[in-house]
Amino acid sequence: MANKILGNILRTRPSFMLFKRWEGSKSEKRVTVHDPFYSQPQKNKQSYLEVIKMFEGQDTRRRGHVEFIYAALARMREFGVQKDLEVYKALVDVLPKGKLIPRNIFQAEFMHYPKQQQCAIDLLEQMEDNKVMPDSELEQMLLNIFGSRGIPLRKFWRMLYWMPKFRNLSPWYLPEELPNDTIALARLAIERITSVDPDIKVEIWETEEIEASLDKTWIVSAQSESQKILLAEQPLDDPLIVKGPFNVYLREQVVSYFLLIGKTRPEIKDDSDPDDVSNIKKPLGIPGVVGSSQVPVVRQTVHEQDDGTIVSVCATGTSSRDSLLSWIRLLEKHGNPLLSSIPVIFTLTAPPSEMSIPETQPVKDRSKVEEIAS
Amino acid sequence: MALCKINTFINLIRNNSPYPVLSRTIFKTNNFNYSKPILIGSQRWLFHESHRKGGYDTEHKVSNLEHLKKGFQELKQELKLFKQEVIDLIETDPLLIARPGETDLIWCFNDLSTLDKFVTTADSDHNEGFSSCSLEMSSAGRARFHGYLDVRVPKDGRIKKAGYCAMRSKRIRKSFKRPATFDWHLYNTLVLKIRGDGRSYLLNISCEGFYDVTWNDIYHYVLYTRGGPYWQIAKIPFSKFVLGSKGRLQDKQTRMRFDRVTHFGISCGDKINGRFDLEIEYVGLEFDPTHDEEFAYEMYKTDKYIVGV
Numbered sequence: 068m069a070n071k072i073l074g075n076i077l078r079t080r081p082s083f084m085l086f087k088r089w090e091g092s093k094s095e096k097r098v099t100v101h102d103p104f105y106s107q108p109q110k111n112k113q114s115y116l117e118v119i120k121m122f123e124g125q126d127t128r129r130r131g132h133v134e135f136i137y138a139a140l141a142r143m144r145e146f147g148v149q150k151d152l153e154v155y156k157a158l159v160d161v162l163p164k165g166k167l168i169p170r171n172i173f174q175a176e177f178m179h180y181p182k183q184q185q186c187a188i189d190l191l192e193q194m195e196d197n198k199v200m201p202d203s204e205l206e207q208m209l210l211n212i213f214g215s216r217g218i219p220l221r222k223f224w225r226m227l228y229w230m231p232k233f234r235n236l237s238p239w240y241l242p243e244e245l246p247n248d249t250i251a252l253a254r255l256a257i258e259r260i261t262s263v264d265p266d267i268k269v270e271i272w273e274t275e276e277i278e279a280s281l282d283k284t285w286i287v288s289a290q291s292e293s294q295k296i297l298l299a300e301q302p303l304d305d306p307l308i309v310k311g312p313f314n315v316y317l318r319e320q321v322v323s324y325f326l327l328i329g330k331t332r333p334e335i336k337d338d339s340d341p342d343d344v345s346n347i348k349k350p351l352g353i354p355g356v357v358g359s360s361q362v363p364v365v366r367q368t369v370h371e372q373d374d375g376t377i378v379s380v381c382a383t384g385t386s387s388r389d390s391l392l393s394w395i396r397l398l399e400k401h402g403n404p405l406l407s408s409i410p411v412i413f414t415l416t417a418p419p420s421e422m423s424i425p426e427t428q429p430v431k432d433r434s435k436v437e438e439i440a441s
Numbered sequence: 442m443a444l445c446k447i448n449t450f451i452n453l454i455r456n457n458s459p460y461p462v463l464s465r466t467i468f469k470t471n472n473f474n475y476s477k478p479i480l481i482g483s484q485r486w487l488f489h490e491s492h493r494k495g496g497y498d499t500e501h502k503v504s505n506l507e508h509l510k511k512g513f514q515e516l517k518q519e520l521k522l523f524k525q526e527v528i529d530l531i532e533t534d535p536l537l538i539a540r541p542g543e544t545d546l547i548w549c550f551n552d553l554s555t556l557d558k559f560v561t562t563a564d565s566d567h568n569e570g571f572s573s574c575s576l577e578m579s580s581a582g583r584a585r586f587h588g589y590l591d592v593r594v595p596k597d598g599r600i601k602k603a604g605y606c607a608m609r610s611k612r613i614r615k616s617f618k619r620p621a622t623f624d625w626h627l628y629n630t631l632v633l634k635i636r637g638d639g640r641s642y643l644l645n646i647s648c649e650g651f652y653d654v655t656w657n658d659i660y661h662y663v664l665y666t667r668g669g670p671y672w673q674i675a676k677i678p679f680s681k682f683v684l685g686s687k688g689r690l691q692d693k694q695t696r697m698r699f700d701r702v703t704h705f706g707i708s709c710g711d712k713i714n715g716r717f718d719l720e721i722e723y724v725g726l727e728f729d730p731t732h733d734e735e736f737a738y739e740m741y742k743t744d745k746y747i748v749g750v
Contacts, residue, residue, distance in 0.1 A: 196712065229690055232738075237641065237665045259639065260669025315668035316639035319713050326670055369671060374581040377670050 104142045112154065115139075115146040119157050132161050133186045140193055149197045152205070158190060159208050168214035175216040187212070187219035191226060200230050245320055253287045253382040256315045256322035261380055263369045267291040274383075274393040276400070284384030286394050290403075293368045298329065298378045298403050305330045306410040307378065309395070312386055324382045325391055327398070327411075328375035334367075388413060490653035495687075497567055522616035539627040539728035546725040547623075547705070548610070550584030563588065563606045570595060570603030574709070579720050583636075587718040590709055606717070609645070609706030623702040625679075628726035633675045636720040637666020641711055646682060647704035648697060657686045660697050664707065672722065680734045692743075696736040 103121060107114040122135050136158055143149040167183055169175040178184060187209065194201060206223055213219050239259050246252055254269060261267045269289045274280040301307065311325030370377045379398060383390040391413065399406035492498075503511070539545065548555050556576055564570030574588025592604035615621045631644070642664040649656050660682035667673050679699070684691045705724065709717045 225690070225692070233663070236663060239665065239667060256639075256668070260667060260671070262667065263669075263671045263673075313670070314638055314716060314718070316713065316715070321715060324669070372670065372672065380669070 102138075104138070104145070110146045112146065112148050112151060115142075115148050115154060116157055119161060123161060129161065129163060132163070133182050136161060136186050136190060140190060143193070149193070150199055152194075152199050152202065155190065155194055155199065155201075156205055156208065159187065159205065159212070162187065162212045164211045167212055167217070169216055175214075178218065184213065184218050187217075188222050191219060191222045195226055195230070198230075198234075200234065201226055241317055245317055249384065250285055250287065252317065252320055253322050256317055257287050257289050257324065257380060257382055259317070260315055260324065261289045261291075264291050264293070266293065270401070272394075272397045272401075274390055274397075277393045277396045280389060280393040280396075282383075282385050282387050282390045282393070284390050286381055286383045286390065286397060288379060288381040288394060288398065290379045290398070291370075294370055294378050295402055297332075297368065297370055297376050299405050301329045301376075301378075301405065301409060303405075303409055306412045307406075308375070309391055309411060309413045309415065311391075311415060322382055323386055324380055325386075325394075325415075326377055327379040327381075327395070329378045331373065331375050332371050388415060391415070490656055493656055495657070519616050519618070526616055536627060539726075541728055541730045544632045544723075544725040544727045545628070546723045549723045550578075550721055551582060553578060556584055559584075559608050559610055561586070561588075561606070561608045564603050568595065569600050570605070572604055572606050574606035574608070574717075576608050581720065584721045585718065586707065586709075586721065587716065588709075589716050590711075590714060592712055592714055604712060604714075605708060605710035607645070607706055607708035607710075609647075609704050612703055620703075622700065623705075624700045625702055625726055626699040628699070628728050629679055629732055630727040630729045631677045631679060632723075632725040632727050633664065633677075634672055634722040634725075635664070635666060635675060636670070636672050636722075637664075637668055638716075638718045639666055639668030640709065640713065640717050640719075641665050642719060643708045643710065644677070644682075645704070645706040645708060646697065646702055647706070648701045649703045650701065659685055661685050666719065676727065676729075678729070678732050678734065678737075680732070681737045683738065694736070694738050694740065 103118045104115075107118065119139065122132075123129065139158055143154070148154040162183060167180045169179040191201070201223055206220075206227070209217065209219050209223055239262065241255070246255070250271060254271065257269050261269065267289050268291060269287060272286045272288060274282055274284050274286060298307075308328045309325055310328055312323035313326070314321050314323055381391075381394050383394060395406060395411055548558065550556065556578065559576055561574050561576050563572040563574045565573050571591040571593050572589060573591075574586065576584060576586050579585035586606075586608050588606050590604055590606055592602075594600055594603045613621050613623065631646075633644075644662045644664050646660040648658050648660065650658065660679075661684075662677055662682045664675055664677075679697055682697055684694050684697075707719065707721075709719070
């Protein structure tokens with residue numbers, strides 16, 4: 068019996084998946100690192116799963132599985148699989164089944180196999196950070212590995228309780244995967260920021276329509292009927308201002324947009340006393356009463372902000388000055404004839420320069436540089 | 442050579458210091474200008490919190506004489522405050538009902554003095570990251586909380602995650618530096634008028650108590666911003682806020698104690714690199730009679746040894 072056990076131990080190859088120690092010639096002893104993730108020619112989900120399979124097949128005892136899982140977790144972003152539930156399941160599957168389940172209350176209370184449990188918790192944490200919702204299959208896998216008293220299970224149940232609560236909380240819906248196309252992305256962004264006015268129309272124009280334009284690109288422009296009226300009522304001697312670029316975030320994607328701002332309109336002052344009954348008008352909409360339904364001519368709209376009247380919003384393909392000039396021309400063409408006679412000022416901040424931020428330098432310096440530039 | 446060895450030894454102790462006593466003596470004897478070792482991560486070494494700020498020592502050390510001088514200078518202001526408190530006590534004219542539909546403003550950011558009631562923090566303040574932020578007046582004359590969120594982790598082998606910027610109100614107080622708390626029990630909704638950049642921010646309402654277990658009790662909720670030039674009014678019922686401690690949601694949830702609110706803050710930490718920009722016009726409170734929910738999350742009893750362990 069003892070011989071059999073000894074033989075078993077001796078037969079297991081002492082190969083480490085990630086580190087092969089003391090390799091090389093016998094005189095010179097040095098550490099060589101073998102990283103199966105590094106040597107993969109293609110970095111995708113298929114090759115990632117292959118490495119996991121390779122590790123599982125390499126050693127019946129699966130030595131160093133905790134180290135392997137940590138190494139694999141760190142490589143997820145590189146392979147682009149950090150949002151894939153299937154990959155996380157494959158990693159959990161590396162852990163041995165049955166062995167880590169506590170057998171008595173003392174083991175259950177004092178964190179049986181702490182390294183393995185902490186490793187599984189870190190894996191779940193990474194799932195949480197990448198907004199991957201676990202499912203019941205993963206629960207079953209964890210139950211088979213750690214038993215119902217395992218701390219990873221607690222973490223799992225907490226995730227399953229809280230994550231669905233916060234998943235669809237945002238009032239502005241975004242699709243699960245954002246479009247890769249920049250026009251579609253810009254359209255999403257413009258639709259989102261103009262969602263205050265349901266009447267708004269988002270249109271996609273090409274600058275080629277304007278003959279004098281230099282930049283041949285696209286423009287996503289939004290304007291509602293009320294904004295057209297507001298623009299038409301602008302005083303001719305007060306210039307309109309193009310402001311920007313401002314940023315709007317759609318998850319990780321940033322879209323810069325520009326505003327066309329007019330003069331701040333004076334607030335309508337209504338001094339009439341609602342309790343004054345000396346001069347009551349005929350009520351409207353009552354059968355038998357003949358009256359005219361008069362809507363006040365000047366109405367407070369959402370576009371009249373206190374720092375200016377927003378007349379239109381746009382995003383262009385290049386965000387260049389020339390494309391914005393084309394935007395003004397296109398607005399003029401599409402139902403805003405006043406723009407031909409009203410002056411427009413471009414107050415654009417310089418496009419953010421591509422500066423590399425040194426690793427040790429705090430970012431404060433960068434903002435200062437940009438402020439000076441602008 | 443010897444110095445080098447001592448240094449490596451000290452680094453060893455600093456980086457995994459299970460022996461705080463040993464490391465402290467070494468710091469004393471060597472007089473190295475290291476920052477205090479801060480315990481990071483989920484691991485807890487002690488059963489109690491010894492420091493309200495979790496080991497982040499931000500106090501300015503002044504001599505006793507300086508202390509006396511400064512205290513004497515502040516006496517006048519404190520006496521004024523005390524006088525006002527006595528007058529308020531005699532008048533006894535508290536607000537008894539909140540008018541439905543009306544918003545009572547706690548902070549209206551239309552002048553610089555309101556900004557002084559807030560403090561901004563970022564992870565670069567403690568050399569734990571590269572984010573930076575500031576709270577300034579915007580061109581529209583409102584508060585502008587902006588900065589750069591950077592999720593890079595400094596390579597010191599100690600920090601696992603980085604990237605947060607936060608603004609938080611200073612602790613309100615009574616005269617003679619006695620800490621006070623807000624009393625919001627008339628209201629049930631938080632109202633903010635903001636203009637954001639499409640990112641989501643976190644609202645933090647701290648309810649620090651006397652005992653150390655409550656020092657990190659913060660009620661959180663997400664503030665989604667539309668982005669764009671239009672102002673938006675966010676009304677969030679207090680019942681929706683979830684209890685967290687040190688950023689971790691707690692298993693045993695409770696509703697907020699409205700008379701124990703100590704701080705209010707907004708933080709940005711959505712793991713997205715880049716600039717953020719949030720303009721705030723006011724932070725107010727409202728009583729919404731149609732909202733009768735006390736707490737939005739389940740509070741049923743669960744199995745033993747699962748919740749709250």
